[in-house]
Amino acid sequence: MRRNQLRNKINLSAGSTLNILKYCALTLLMGINMTAAYAFTIETKGGPKIKSNDGNFEMVFGARAHLDVHSFNDDKPNPGYPPFGSQVPDSHPDGGFNFRRGYTDVTVRYYDLSFKFQNDFAAGTFPGSLREAWVGAKLGPGQLTIGQFKPYRGMEELASSNEITMMERPSTTSTGIYAGRQWMMGVGYKGLYANKFGYGVDIMSLAHTDMPIAGSSYGGRLFWVPFAEEGNTLHFGFSYSVDDASSESLAAKVVDVYGGRRGISKSLGIAGAGIGSSGDNKQFTFEAEAAYSLGPVTLQGEYANSRLDNTHVVGGAQKDSTVQAYYVQASWFVTGERSIYRKERGAFGKPKPISKWGALELAIRYDLAENLNQSLTADPCRTGTSKCQVQVITLGTNWYVREGLRFMLNYYLTDAVIGNAGAGTPDRKDTLSVISFRTQLSF
Incomplete structure (x- = not known):
């Protein structure tokens, strides 16, 4: 009998031990599964990133961080006529250093929801x-976005400032x-169909x-x-x-800045500036891109064509009045890199250097903007002259030292034309x- 009791105790002990081991194993497996479900990976290549x-x-x-430095060669005025543009003393900030951008940002995605x-x-x-x-939230084939962001208009407008040429x-x-209307508040919806057709609509x-x-604004x-x-x-x-301005909103206007960020601001027309009984102050803009x-x-x-009420x-x-603006641009990677097309934006980005010496890019752009209705009788530009046009040729060199580090050199040749002030007077230029x-520097 003692043997049976001893045997039962041993069996009980063994069974208990086995059960304990089973429970431990089960707990361990559950812990591993929970850990696996909630484990995160931290990446630093190309910028800090946390991923589940x-x-x-x-x-x-x-x-x-974009740190710029500028050197200006202002035009000399004709003593026989009132100066304009860079001919006017203190018409723009002095040359020297300018802290152009200092961004920090965080983008979060959780299942089909996102935040920036x-x-x-x-x-x-x-x-x-x-x-x-x-x-933002994935809705149907596209994404619904609510908050402050860029309206969906223009290839170069939607390109990142880190990747513009x-x-x-x-x-x-x-x-x-x-x-002045780069960032606005509203609702937008965008998507890509068949990996070939992109679309976006917004109400801002x-x-x-x-x-x-x-x-x-809507479009x-x-x-x-x-x-x-x-x-x-x-x-x-x-x-x-279509941009419909009010007295408290951003103005519906065209102001061309020539000579770089710290150059000359030339007004080409403001919707509502000639308001009478109707008070309309809308801007209608069509733009084509290739x-x-x-x-x-x-x-x-x-090419953009904009009607200002x-x-x-x-x-x-x-x-x-109607303002037209267009540009043509060409760039060449001397070192053989190829521009990256970003379908989520419908715009080009920049590649990583393929050489230890980095990538070298050369570029040229011709840019023109003018009010087509400016004349000696019609004066939407408020110059009292026969013309209102700005032309800029920009020569650029970019050295991509490595990912996240780029040096840019631009040379602007500008030609702002306001025409003449009447018969027998010469055309005036700046x-x-x-x-x-x-x-x-960026990541």
Whole structure:
């Protein structure tokens, strides 16, 4: 009997031990599964990034610093006529250093939800320094975005400032045709169909975070990419937008800045400046775009046509005016790199250097903006002269030392023309030239 009791105790002990081992193993396996489900990976290549192993969570941190230096060669005025543009003393800030951008940002994706917050510390005080601040959600084939972001208009407008070829954007962007309206608050929806057709629509307020919700803007963009391979990409697109300004909103106007960021601001017309009984102050803009990348060479151009309501008065009647702007641009990677096409934006980005010495890119751009209705009787530009046109030729060199480090050198040759003040008077021009250099750090 003692043997049976002893045997039972041994069996019980063994069974208990086995059960304990089973429970321990089960607990361990559960712990491993929980750890695997909630494990994160931290990456630093290309910028800090936190990712969950299951791919449902991702947090990306970014920063950029653009430090510019400028040297101006102002035009000399004709003593027989009033000076304008760079001919006017103190018409622009002095040359020297300029902290152009100082961004920090964080982008978070959790399943089909996303969030982005981006601030530019070089742009002044918060919240006016906010750039992007939005929440997005995948909805159907595209993404719904609510907050502050760029309206969907223009190839060069939507390109990142880290990846634009020249130091400043052309006149078909918020540097000209959409003056001051780069970041606005509203709702947008964008997507890609069949990996060839991109689309985006938005309804915005003509305001950003340090302004009251006022004015309105709505429009959309479509683009078609027949083929998009590395070194062989063809792109076509167009956009249309309507900006309806109010007294508290951003103005619907065209102000072309020539000679770089610290150059001369030339007004080409302001909607509502000639207001009478109707009070209309809208801007209607159509823009077409095309680009082709073949090997190390990229060609692109855009044309914008913008109608401004009630810019001036002739004979007591309100008159509208039309501003056209366009540019053509070519770039060549001497060291053989090929521009990267980013379908999520419908715009080109820049490649990583393939040599330990970095990548070298040469570029040239011709840019023109003019009010087609300016004359001695119609004066939407407020110059009292026969013409209102700005032309800029920009020569650029980019050295991509390594990923995240770029040096840029731009030389601007400008020709602002206001025409004559009447019969027998000569056409007047402002021929400012500028050399600008940028040190760009980013991740």
